[in-house]
Amino acid sequence: MTNLSNLPNEILIAILEILAAEDLQSLIASQRASRLFHALIEDILYDIQNKSATRHEDDDSEEMRIHxxxxxxxxxxxxxxxxxxxxxxxxxxxxxxxxxxxxxxxxxxxxxxxxxxxxxxxxxxxxxxxxxxxxxxxxxxxxxxxxxxxxxxxxxxxxxxxxxxxxxxxxxxxxxxxxxxxxxxxxxxxxxxxxxxxxxxxxxxxxxxxxxxxxxxxxxxxxxxxxxxxxxxxxxxxxxxxxxxxxxxxxxxxxxxxxxxxxxxxxxxxxxxxxxxx
Structure with a gap:
């Protein structure tokens, strides 16, 4: 029986990145699923935060807000x-x-x-x-x-x-x-x-x-x-x-x-x- 862990990492990362945008709480909770999930999600959170800092570096059009x-x-x-x-x-x-x-x-x-x-x-x-x-x-x-x-x-x-x-x-x-x-x-x-x-x-x-x-x-x-x-x-x-x-x-x-x-x-x-x- 196939489950998410059997998917290639590239596809799994794409799914988890969507989850990060839609439901951060569920993403954090998913870290407890396995060592693989924990490692991938840690990297995703790190990458999103780095990309966010770069993307908004010269853009003050959007009002800052707490997540x-x-x-x-x-x-x-x-x-x-x-x-x-x-x-x-x-x-x-x-x-x-x-x-x-x-x-x-x-x-x-x-x-x-x-x-x-x-x-x-x-x-x-x-x-x-x-x-x-x-x-x-x-x-x-x-x-x-x-x-x-x-x-x-x-x-x-x-x-x-x-x-x-x-x-x-x-x-x-x-x-x-x-x-x-x-x-x-x-x-x-x-x-x-x-x-x-x-x-x-x-x-x-x-x-x-x-x-x-x-x-x-x-x-x-x-x-x-x-x-x-x-x-x-x-x-x-x-x-x-x-x-x-x-x-x-x-x-x-x-x-x-x-x-x-x-x-x-x-x-x-x-x-x-x-x-x-x-």
Missing amino acids: PLWKIKFGGLFNTADSFTAAEKKRLAYLTLNGDYTLPFRRLPWAKSLHRRCAHTRPEASWRDISLTFGQAPITHLDVVKSYSAPEGDSVDYYQVDLDSSGLTMGLFFDILLSDKATYGFETGSWELILGRRLRSYDILSEYECFIADDRDLVDFGKEAWQAAVLYVRGGPASCGYAPESHDGWVVSSLVKRQRFLPWQGPIQNFIFTGYYD
């Missing part, structure tokens, strides 16, 4: 507002984590079952090495902008993530969110990944003490920010206390190497104040 599979599997991690239920959105005036920074992780569709959670969080899990924007050009520049509001005053922090040539993968983004550099820990209020944005001026960010995604003086977008993104994190004193043990193992740690977080790499403008405004 639909990641929206389903990791939705609340791209915008914490999406991790709240419909009832909570009606009840709460502000969709803030209020210190419960692991809520978006605990509410992932696969996180409720211990067995599924263990399968997804394995270091060798296939999803970890796949681009966040699979099928399009990868995100090659990521700014982390952190804004903290407190009665004593506001402050901002900035980091640039040192990305490999392959760009931002789903696994790296997942680890960044659980790193102690990217959030405010138990004082995290929210975060959002904004594609097609790139910080233009560190000095203006320091002056504003907040981030405004559509401010042309502060942010580049359009052609200047092609393949760029900003992870905007907001924090402040939490009104509720949360014990680490209540978070079912989701904890902020140093999973991402320290050297991945760089200070501002652009020009610094030094303003000298010489008088007073009328």
